[in-house]
Amino acid sequence: MAAMVGAARPGAGDGKAVLGADEIRRALTRIGHEILERTDGGGDVVLLGIPTRGVPLARRLAGRLAQAEAADVPFGSLDVTLYRDDLRLRPARALGHTEVPPGGIDGKIVILVDDVLYSGRTVRAALDALSDIGRPRAVQLAVLVDRGHRELPIRPDYVGKNLPTSKREQVRVLLAETDGVDAVRLLAGPGSPGAGGGPPRAGGGPPGQGAQARPAESRQPGAGGPAGGDR
Amino acid sequence: MNRHLISAADLSRQDALDILDTAEELAGLAGRQIPKLPTLRGRTVVNLFYEDSTRTRTSFEVAAKRLSADVINFSAKGSSVAKGESLKDTALTLQAMGADAVVIRHGASGAPHRLARWVAGSVINAGDGTHEHPTQALLDAFTIRRRLGRVDGLRVAIVGDVLHSRVARSNVWLLHTLGAKVTLVAPPTLLPVAVGSWPCATSYDLPAVLPVSDVVMMLRVQRERMADAYFPSVREYSRRYGLDADRLALLPGHAIVMHPGPMNRGVEIAADVADSPRSTVVEQVANGVAVRMAVLYLLLGGGTAGAATGDDRG
Numbered sequence: 382m383a384a385m386v387g388a389a390r391p392g393a394g395d396g397k398a399v400l401g402a403d404e405i406r407r408a409l410t411r412i413g414h415e416i417l418e419r420t421d422g423g424g425d426v427v428l429l430g431i432p433t434r435g436v437p438l439a440r441r442l443a444g445r446l447a448q449a450e451a452a453d454v455p456f457g458s459l460d461v462t463l464y465r466d467d468l469r470l471r472p473a474r475a476l477g478h479t480e481v482p483p484g485g486i487d488g489k490i491v492i493l494v495d496d497v498l499y500s501g502r503t504v505r506a507a508l509d510a511l512s513d514i515g516r517p518r519a520v521q522l523a524v525l526v527d528r529g530h531r532e533l534p535i536r537p538d539y540v541g542k543n544l545p546t547s548k549r550e551q552v553r554v555l556l557a558e559t560d561g562v563d564a565v566r567l568l569a570g571p572g573s574p575g576a577g578g579g580p581p582r583a584g585g586g587p588p589g590q591g592a593q594a595r596p597a598e599s600r601q602p603g604a605g606g607p608a609g610g611d612r
Numbered sequence: 613m614n615r616h617l618i619s620a621a622d623l624s625r626q627d628a629l630d631i632l633d634t635a636e637e638l639a640g641l642a643g644r645q646i647p648k649l650p651t652l653r654g655r656t657v658v659n660l661f662y663e664d665s666t667r668t669r670t671s672f673e674v675a676a677k678r679l680s681a682d683v684i685n686f687s688a689k690g691s692s693v694a695k696g697e698s699l700k701d702t703a704l705t706l707q708a709m710g711a712d713a714v715v716i717r718h719g720a721s722g723a724p725h726r727l728a729r730w731v732a733g734s735v736i737n738a739g740d741g742t743h744e745h746p747t748q749a750l751l752d753a754f755t756i757r758r759r760l761g762r763v764d765g766l767r768v769a770i771v772g773d774v775l776h777s778r779v780a781r782s783n784v785w786l787l788h789t790l791g792a793k794v795t796l797v798a799p800p801t802l803l804p805v806a807v808g809s810w811p812c813a814t815s816y817d818l819p820a821v822l823p824v825s826d827v828v829m830m831l832r833v834q835r836e837r838m839a840d841a842y843f844p845s846v847r848e849y850s851r852r853y854g855l856d857a858d859r860l861a862l863l864p865g866h867a868i869v870m871h872p873g874p875m876n877r878g879v880e881i882a883a884d885v886a887d888s889p890r891s892t893v894v895e896q897v898a899n900g901v902a903v904r905m906a907v908l909y910l911l912l913g914g915g916t917a918g919a920a921t922g923d924d925r926g
Contacts, residue, residue, distance in 0.1 A: 460637065463649045463650070463651040463679075463909070463913075464649070464650060464651075468651065468913055468914065468915075469914070469915050470915050471914060471915050472914040472915055473909060473910045473911075473912075473913040473914030474914070475630060475633065475634065476633075476634050476637040476638070477637075478637060478640075479637065479640060479641065480640075509650070513644060513645065513646040513648070513649075514644055514645065514646075515645060
């Protein structure tokens with residue numbers, strides 16, 4: 382969510398590919414197994430996706446859990462717009478859909494699902510929204526991409542991929558349900574030279590993916606998409 | 613979305629759909645353990661009511677409180693208005709108190725329009741004279757959409773005292789914007805002279821219109837505005853333009869009966885019709901809170917960048 386600021390999403394051809402459809406599929410399968418491990422089979426788990434792209438991810442994870450353990454895990458969606466702390470920075474936004482599974486969340490292990498974890502403010506808003514719906518036994522966080530630059534003391538429990546980024550860059554998650562294709566792409570943002578990226582996130586990513594190399598890498602010569610060529 | 617909500621005619625189709633969609637989501641939150649949202653914390657909403665109203669004022673108050681706004685009720689009785697303060701002076705007082713939104717009901721058509729020039733916050737028209745009552749039209753459209761699944765293409769009959777009805781005016785414009793076909797049904801004396809310029813059809817014959825209507829909206833006979841004799845007797849009006857069980861049977865099976873309230877049972881609507889399952893009167897009141905929350909959120913929930921730069925959106 383936090384990475385979606387700005388204009389409409391470009392097509393799958395823009396920016397630098399970070400994850401493809403196969404890698405997203407494998408990451409979700411792995412997260413599904415991690416959830417089963419850490420929650421003793423997922424008995425009390427409720428998956429809540431944060432609109433827009435957290436919702437199809439939650440649905441897919443529920444499918445993975447059902448495949449692995451043949452257990453039906455309830456899933457739903459949790460819109461956090463009305464709880465955001467940056468509402469006054471932009472015109473009023475349309476609300477996403479909130480749908481809590483019929484069993485509610487009291488006493489359950491709620492796993493929040495989102496596409497990109499960035500500042501952590503969306504998750505903060507989600508925690509506030511949860512407390513108005515009920516009292517879960519525990520709340521965990523699953524994200525497809527953790528791009529660093531946290532502004533709040535929040536960390537994910539399940540991560541598809543740690544992706545060291547510069548603050549100028551934009552991470553775009555595209556999903557078949559919403560965008561027709563599964564992909565994660567890194568776009569060089571329209572950043573101004575003075576507003577250079579924040580401190581690189583140390584040790585967050587796999588070896589060989591130094592954060593400082595990212596901005597240069599992402600500017601592919603000749604790949605001038607609308608966002609990529611805007612500097 | 614404009615900064616104010618003065619007239620349903622100002623709403624584009626997209627504005628109206630945004631409000632209805634937002635209201636739909638907000639209505640879904642009403643059943644939660646804690647139905648209160650933190651969205652408008654620190655904002656002040658003033659209810660400025662120069663005419664008596666229970667349901668509209670309460671509905672706005674509940675809506676604002678559900679969104680955590682502070683609500684100040686300012687009714688003409690018992691305030692400095694009773695001592696002769698002008699609307700403009702009252703407006704400047706509210707301005708000085710830092711009202712982020714003023715919800716105004718006034719007996720004079722156009723009062724909210726004037727007020728909008730005097731205050732920095734948003735002005736929401738809660739009924740001005742015989743002009744408009746846009747949030748009522750929005751909640752009616754919302755109720756129609758919830759019951760029948762859509763508004764586009766539906767045939768809506770609005771029956772009764774159209775001349776004095778701000779509800780009818782707002783509904784004609786909003787339902788037209790949303791793609792419905794509106795027919796006004798009233799005695800000739802209770803249709804405004806300019807009705808020919810409105811985007812709707814007219815008829816004097818209720819039994820002929822009912823079989824081809826998906827929605828019938830009965831208007832209250834506003835006795836307090838009836839200084840002149842618009843019809844010979846209440847009894848005759850009721851026989852020609854009232855909705856009783858026999859006329860209800862003329863409607864298609866799926867059709868719904870609406871009334872903005874308060875009802876004159878036995879005049880424009882028979883008691884058994886008002887209490888029938890096809891009547892949406894109670895739903896309309898419940899939906900009013902969700903729709904008014906949506907309006908307050910869309911007007912006040914966003915950024916203040918526009919207000920800070922002198923506002924170019926109004």
